[in-house]
Amino acid sequence: MKIYLAGPMRGLPDFNFPEFHKYAALLRAEGNEVFNPAELGLPQNDMRAILAVELDWICREAEAVALMPGWSQSLGARAEAALARALDLKLIG
Secondary structure (H helix, E strand, C coil), X not given: CEEEEECCCCCCHHHHHXXXXXXXXXXXXXCCXXXXXXXXXXXXXXXXXXXXXXXXXXXXXXXXXXXXXXXXXXXXHHHHHHHHHHCCXXXXX
């Protein structure tokens, strides 16, 4: 399954990348293809560029969006979850 990984980043140590990598590894170990936004390498202060890439992938590729703990406190993750609902994608977590 093609899964987008959504969770909180801004305001957390190391942008919460260690947790993103942990969850991505778990999902990949189950045989899933995972879009991990922590692997993008985009500047974390350019939300327009980040969301353009992330939301495009959700629209074009995702079959599901996995919601990490704390996702509901993140504006970006809430937008990603809302898009998943609008597209009738599976929500995990």
